[in-house]
Structures are given as structure tokens and as C-alpha cells.
Amino acid sequence: MPADTRNVFTVDLEEWFHVCGVGGALAPENWDRLPARVEQTTRTLLDLLDTIQVRATFFVVGWVGDRYPRLIETVLAGGHEIGSHGYHHARVYDLGPDAFRQDLRASIRALAAAGAARVTMFRAPEWSINDRSFWALQTLVEEGVTLDASMAPIKLVGAVTYPRHPHVRLTPAGPITEVPPLVVDRFRQVMPMGWGWGLRMSSPQRVLRAIDAVNRAGIPAVLMVHPWEFDPDPPRVRLPARLQFAHYFRLSGFRERLRDVLRGAPFGHIGDMAGVSLAE
């Protein structure tokens, strides 16, 4: 990999209760009454990034941007980039084409009002651009988005056949760059080494070996975390088993393990990905 090419560190900036498809106590109409944690947990993460001098790409939920414009200012002042993570943190295929476009526009407006002009990057909640919603890539291009980071090469939320490297996808409205998250093959399964339980359960040494392996193939490793993964005392709610695991598995010590990963390899935001060749 060229020396000026870095791995990519991304943050999906959302509240602990932004969980797709659960409803009930965590439905959007209740969000303003739930304990607010995002400001505190994001500041913990920003302090870590400041200490180790890593700039990241933050995909921000519009609802958060509307309520915490100062937090968005702080993210920008730290040299980080801002992209959209939707307004109501809804899955793209649940929204459908018209509601997706409205939700995307609302998120971009909210982020612009908070100081993030010209949002051109997007990540779908729960990696929800997949075979059920490829139409969304065209919508993104039509709304001024040039880079998407929503397609996970993993069965549960995407498909193992999706490319594992940054690449250009063609839509009727024009091209869009797709930047997938890091996965590895393990025990005949594809594992999310770069995010979620896969990142939290792995030792820093194992993650760094995986990053080194993809870097040797000329590919930047893309990591993703949420602010709520750094909450020392996260509010506990009952979730379906799969989500329970994704949300609460091995949070303890994660900040320290992540620090060791970020110190062990060169990381930057998506804008730093210069030198990466984009195969179609």
C-alpha cells in the first residue's frame, strides 16, 4: 500500500436508543423522553481521538444534529468529517424510495444548520443498502452524495459477495464511490472484524494483523464504532437476542483496546484515502 494511504476510522454518531426496527419504548415518538447520553459518550470518543491524533469520518443522525449543534461544531473543530446517517435512523428498505429521499434531505438540512455544509457522504442505518434497496444509490447521487459506506460484505445485513474494497458503482444518475467496512474470514464464516461485536471481542493484536493483511493487498481497512460503545454505564433495555448481543457484548475495556488498534496502524478520515485505486 502506498505510504500516503491510510486506514479509515468512522463513527456512526447516534444515541444509544437509535436501534432499527424495535419500536415500543424506543420508538421515535419517545426519544425526547429517554435518558440522553450522546453528548457525553461522543466527547469521550473525541478526547480519545484528540489524544492519539486520529481524524475520523462521523456519520451523524440528523435528529442528533438538530438537538446538539454544539456537539457537531466540536466534531468539525477537531478536524473530523461529517456525513449523514439518516434523520430518523430507519432502515433504507423499510422506508422505501420516497420516504428515504425525504429522510435523507431532512438529515442533510439538519447537519447544514449545525454547521456541516455540503454533506456528500452517507452511511445507512444497520448497513441497510443491500439487495433489497439498491435503488437508494441512485437517490443518493441525485441528492448530491458522492460516497456511500452502507454495503456490508456479510450475510446478516448484506451479502458475502459484496466487494471488500473501495470501488465505484454506476447508477442511472451517475457514479458513486462505495466504501465497505472491514471483514475477515474465520471458521468458514465472514466476521465483522472492523465493527460491532467482531471488533469488540478481538484483541488489538488480532485486529492489527487483519488490517496488515488487507493493507498488503492494497486495501484500506475501514473501522466503525458508535459513541454508545464507550458508555461506562449504558442504560439497559430488553432487545431481541441478536440486537442484545450487538449492543452489549464486551463493552468493558473497549476504549483501551480501540486506542491500541488506532495507535498500531495509520488511520485517517475518508478524505485521507488518497492513493486508493477504485476498481469498478
Ligand SMILES: [Zn+2]
Ligand atoms: Zn446507526
